[in-house]
Amino acid sequence: MIKLFRFLKPYTVPFIAVLIVLFGQAMAELYLPTLMSDVVNDGMIKGDSAYIWRYGGYMLIVALGSSVCAILGSFLSARIAVAFSRDLREKVFVKAEQYALHEFDTMGTSSMITRTTNDITQVQTLMVMGMRFMIYAPILCIGGIIMALSKDAHLTLILAIILPLMAVTIAALAKLVVPLFKIMQTKVDTLNRVVRENLIGIRVIRAFDKQEVEKQRFDNANQDLVSTAIKVNRIMAAMQPVMIFFMNITSVAIIWFAGIRIADGNMAIGDMMAFLQYAMQIMFSIIMVSIMFVMIPRAQASAVRINEVLDLEPEIKDVANPKTADDKRGYIEFDNVTFYYPGAEEPALSGINFSAGPGQVTAIIGGTGAGKSTLINLIPRFYDITEGSIRVNGVSIAEMSQFDLRQKIGFVPQSAILFSGTVRENICFGKKDASMDEVIHVSKIAQADDFISKMADGYDAEVSQGGTNLSGGQKQRLSIARALVRKPEIYIFDDSFSALDYKTDANLRHALKGETQNATVIIVAQRVSTVKDADQIIVLDQGEIKAIGKHYDLLKSSTVYKEIVSSQLSEEEM
Numbered sequence: 001m002i003k004l005f006r007f008l009k010p011y012t013v014p015f016i017a018v019l020i021v022l023f024g025q026a027m028a029e030l031y032l033p034t035l036m037s038d039v040v041n042d043g044m045i046k047g048d049s050a051y052i053w054r055y056g057g058y059m060l061i062v063a064l065g066s067s068v069c070a071i072l073g074s075f076l077s078a079r080i081a082v083a084f085s086r087d088l089r090e091k092v093f094v095k096a097e098q099y100a101l102h103e104f105d106t107m108g109t110s111s112m113i114t115r116t117t118n119d120i121t122q123v124q125t126l127m128v129m130g131m132r133f134m135i136y137a138p139i140l141c142i143g144g145i146i147m148a149l150s151k152d153a154h155l156t157l158i159l160a161i162i163l164p165l166m167a168v169t170i171a172a173l174a175k176l177v178v179p180l181f182k183i184m185q186t187k188v189d190t191l192n193r194v195v196r197e198n199l200i201g202i203r204v205i206r207a208f209d210k211q212e213v214e215k216q217r218f219d220n221a222n223q224d225l226v227s228t229a230i231k232v233n234r235i236m237a238a239m240q241p242v243m244i245f246f247m248n249i250t251s252v253a254i255i256w257f258a259g260i261r262i263a264d265g266n267m268a269i270g271d272m273m274a275f276l277q278y279a280m281q282i283m284f285s286i287i288m289v290s291i292m293f294v295m296i297p298r299a300q301a302s303a304v305r306i307n308e309v310l311d312l313e314p315e316i317k318d319v320a321n322p323k324t325a326d327d328k329r330g331y332i333e334f335d336n337v338t339f340y341y342p343g344a345e346e347p348a349l350s351g352i353n354f355s356a357g358p359g360q361v362t363a364i365i366g367g368t369g370a371g372k373s374t375l376i377n378l379i380p381r382f383y384d385i386t387e388g389s390i391r392v393n394g395v396s397i398a399e400m401s402q403f404d405l406r407q408k409i410g411f412v413p414q415s416a417i418l419f420s421g422t423v424r425e426n427i428c429f430g431k432k433d434a435s436m437d438e439v440i441h442v443s444k445i446a447q448a449d450d451f452i453s454k455m456a457d458g459y460d461a462e463v464s465q466g467g468t469n470l471s472g473g474q475k476q477r478l479s480i481a482r483a484l485v486r487k488p489e490i491y492i493f494d495d496s497f498s499a500l501d502y503k504t505d506a507n508l509r510h511a512l513k514g515e516t517q518n519a520t521v522i523i524v525a526q527r528v529s530t531v532k533d534a535d536q537i538i539v540l541d542q543g544e545i546k547a548i549g550k551h552y553d554l555l556k557s558s559t560v561y562k563e564i565v566s567s568q569l570s571e572e573e574m
């Protein structure tokens with residue numbers, strides 16, 4: 001957790017201010033019982049009302065000062081902690097944005113959400129308490145002991161017996177509760193995962209009538225978290241009466257023994273009253289510190305999880321002096337590329353060699369799991385290759401900046417992901433400052449203008465989160481328009497026409513031809529009709545290129561291609 005405190009640096013001045021005002025509060029509170037004892041001993045007992053008024057006035061001023069310090073301390077510490085967690089959330093988010101895809105898989109999306117929200121809140125809560133009590137409680141405790149000793153050294157023997165007993169009790173309770181706090185964070189993770197899977201997969205769950213099963217799964221995760229939380233709260237709840245018991249027994253013992261000492265003439269009444277207050281202050285500060293210590297392990301577990309996110313160095317990084325690749329446009333070369341997914345024993349792709357250039361359409365076809373998506377994911381450098389090299393415009397993509405590389409690419413993923421916002425905003429995601437004419441133009445090419453115009457608000461119609469108010473084909477067309485609006489030099493379509501009917505698919509490809517005639521187009525497709533006009537077709541099977549060529553040549557030369565074609569077209573069509 002200490003590692004995270006480096007992010008407090010911008011708040012050094014308010015942090016020091018917090019320490020100063022809380023020091024002031026502690027000193028004021030330590031002074032009050034002494035003033036009160038003076039009022040009792042020298043004012044009330046001697047019947048000196050002027051003294052009572054004067055010292056009563058001092059007491060009021062000191063109490064007021066203490067309150068002002070307390071308010072300022074709370075205000076400043078809350079502001080620092082909230083600003084600190086805002087900064088931390090931003091750092092975690094920015095870091096996560098740099099992760100390679102498999103690093104996301106390692107962390108887990110739901111765990112990333114818990115880490116960005118709940119875990120940071122745990123650290124924030126501890127930080128508020130820490131700032132509040134870190135300096136205040138020790139001063140109150142040590143100062144209280146010194147003042148109590150100065151009032152009556154004999155009576156402090158009571159504290160010498162009670163305080164260790166209290167410390168042992170707190171330690172025993174903490175030993176029970178600390179491991180439970182740690183477990184709670186992982187249970188929050190599990191609950192988040194179940195909720196997330198259910199919300200995303202709600203249609204599948206309903207279609208398969210699995211509501212009851214999923215409800216049970218949720219109940220189990222929920223109950224699991226609740227039972228741990230109940231255990232923790234039981235122990236924490238037990239702490240309060242136990243501490244009150246200690247405080248009461250201390251008060252009784254002090255009054256009893258002080259009574260004897262007052263009767264013997266060895267102690268003044270005012271000193272007894274002050275002693276009692278110091279004893280309460282000492283005990284209160286011990287309770288505060290112990291509550292903080294009990295909270296530390298939970299926040300510590302959260303801090304470890306936050307540090308895991310911050311310390312994970314993204315595997316895919318820009319080189320120190322990235323090269324530009326602007327001498328040519330749209331040239332892609334795969335040179336003996338082999339790729340293993342992290343941790344996989346078999347390569348997903350091996351010995352891939354091909355090149356593609358501007359004005360050329362390259363189609364990739366193959367059975368499911370052949371490695372088509374993997375291949376095109378390597379071009380924007382979503383993964384780093386294991387062997388060989390991939391060059392864009394003659395420059396290895398590992399030597400270019402990721403920003404530069406991805407600026408050159410219009411990527412349409414397999415599953416169309418849209419964001420909440422309007423249709424226009426979703427299309428402009430590809431180019432922030434695209435004009436309305438550009439948006440309409442690309443929508444027409446993507447065969448989206450028709451359905452957008454029919455929507456109540458047209459281009460200003462709202463797309464719900466994840467695009468759930470659109471059909472699969474409509475989503476695909478919007479994500480194609482989003483890629484087109486960038487006017488990139490390389491287009492990558494990952495099975496992006498699969499949800500379109502044959503007619504729309506044909507119209508779209510026809511319209512695309514004009515738009516992309518100077519660009520390099522790579523199309524992954526399952527349908528032969530989508531790929532057969534391509535300038536080159538790459539036939540992929542089990543991560544290897546089995547053949548490259550045009551449709552008619554491949555029909556003669558490649559048995560794998562022929563099998564794919566014959567499974568889709570009749571003898572006559574072939």
Ligand SMILES: Nc1ncnc2c1ncn2[C@@H]1O[C@H](COP(=O)(O)OP(=O)(O)OP(=O)(O)O)[C@@H](O)[C@H]1O
Nearest residue numbers: 341342344348366367368369370371372373374375
């Ligand atoms: N993130 C991943 N981690 C590990 N292995 C993966 C990952 N993604 C894909 N694979 C594996 O890599 C191989 C190729 O998958 P890929 O998604 O590239 O196939 P595909 O040809 O695009 O299939 P489809 O047409 O079904 O989409 C498969 O064996 C798959 O299990």
